[in-house]
Amino acid sequence: MAEISNDIARQFAPKGVMRVALNHGNRVLVRREADGTPAGISVDLARALARHLGLDLAFVDYERAVDVSASAGEDAWDVCFLAVDPERARTIRFTAPYVRIEGCYLAGPRATAADAPGLVRSGAKVGTVTGSAYTLTLLRKPGAENLVMHEEYSDALAALDTGAVDAIAGIRQAMEDEAEHRPGSRVLMPPFMEIRQAMAMPEGRPVASEVLAAWLADAARSGLVADILERHGVARDCAIMPD
Numbered sequence: 001m002a003e004i005s006n007d008i009a010r011q012f013a014p015k016g017v018m019r020v021a022l023n024h025g026n027r028v029l030v031r032r033e034a035d036g037t038p039a040g041i042s043v044d045l046a047r048a049l050a051r052h053l054g055l056d057l058a059f060v061d062y063e064r065a066v067d068v069s070a071s072a073g074e075d076a077w078d079v080c081f082l083a084v085d086p087e088r089a090r091t092i093r094f095t096a097p098y099v100r101i102e103g104c105y106l107a108g109p110r111a112t113a114a115d116a117p118g119l120v121r122s123g124a125k126v127g128t129v130t131g132s133a134y135t136l137t138l139l140r141k142p143g144a145e146n147l148v149m150h151e152e153y154s155d156a157l158a159a160l161d162t163g164a165v166d167a168i169a170g171i172r173q174a175m176e177d178e179a180e181h182r183p184g185s186r187v188l189m190p191p192f193m194e195i196r197q198a199m200a201m202p203e204g205r206p207v208a209s210e211v212l213a214a215w216l217a218d219a220a221r222s223g224l225v226a227d228i229l230e231r232h233g234v235a236r237d238c239a240i241m242p243d
Contacts, residue, residue: 004053004211011201011208012078017056020046021077025064025129025153027174028101028234029081029197041099042081044228045199045219049079052215063152066131072202079212083133083195093203095213097196097240098225103134104191106175109184111166116188120146124166127156134169137193160185171195196240217242 004012012018022030022038030040038059050057060077062068068080072091084094105116105126113119119126120143128135130149138147148165150156157178159165167188168175175187199216201209219225226236 008208008211009053009055011205012053012211013055014075014078017058018050018053018079019058019060019077021060021062021068021071021080023062023065023068023081025062025132026081026171026197027177028171041228041232041234044231045081045098045216045225046079048219048224048228049199049212049215064129064131065133066129069131075202078201080200081197082200084198085133085136087136088200091203092200093205093209094198094200095209095216096242097198098216098220099197099229099234099238100240101195101197101234101238102172102191103137103169103193103195104172104175105167105169105188106160106178106182107167107186107188108160108163108165108182110163113188116190116192119143119167119188125164127159127165127168129153129156129170133195134171134193138169141192 022042024030029042030038033039046057065082068082069088069092082088084097105119107113107119111119111124113122123146125146125148127148127150128138130151138144150159156168160168172191179185179187199212201212220239220242226239229239230236
C-alpha cells in the first residue's frame with residue numbers, strides 16, 4: 001500500500017471513496033456476473049489501484065462510453081476506463097494506453113463485400129453506436145456519410161437483423177461473438193482501427209492524474225496488466241508497454 005498525501009487522496013476520492021466508472025458497453029473490459037456483480041479487466045485494475053492507494057472503492061455503472069465521457073464534469077466519478085480520443089481529451093486526462101483492441105465490421109447476409117475496404121467502397125449502410133470510440137474514429141474516415149447512428153448497441157444489432165443496415169461496427173471480440181449467432185454474417189478484415197484503451201480522470205486533478213499514470217505504467221512493466229488481460233481471455237501481447 002502506498003502512502004499518499006491528503007491532497008492526492010482528496011483528488012482521487014473527494015467523496016471519501018474512489019468512484020470508478022465502468023462502461024458496460026465494452027464487453028472486452030467489463031461484464032456482469034449472474035448476480036449482477038461487475039467483473040472483468042477494468043474491475044481488476046480498479047481494485048489493484050484502490051489497494052495500492054489504500055482507498056475504499058465504489059463502482060459507477062454506465063451502459064455506454066459516451067455517458068461516461070459526457071459526465072466528466074458532473075463529479076459523478078473519479079477514475080474511468082475509456083479509449084483515447086482527442087474529442088474526449090477536452091474534458092478527461094488520459095494515461096498512456098495499456099491495451100490495444102481492434103474495431104471491426106460485422107457484415108450481414110445482404111452485404112457482398114469481401115473485406116472492410118470493400119464494404120466502405122460499396123456505400124453500405126453501417127450501424128454504429130453514438131459516442132463510442134470507434135464511431136468517433138469512423139466519423140473522420142471515408143464512408144462517414146453512410147454511418148447510421150444508434151443510441152444503444154442492441155439497437156444497432158436489431159437494425160442489422162432487420163436489414164435496416166448492411167453491417168455494424170464494433171469491438172472485434174463482440175463482433176465475432178455476434179457472428180456465431182447470425183447465419184450468413186461474418187467479421188470483415190482487416191480491422192478498421194486499433195482501439196487504445198487507457199485509464200483517465202476528469203480534468204482539474206493534475207497531481208492525482210500523474211500518480212495514476214505512473215501507477216499504470218509500473219503495473220504494465222511489472223506484468224500485472226498482462227496477467228489481468230490473460231485472466232480474462234485477452235492475449236498478453238495486447239498489453240502496451242510504456243516507453
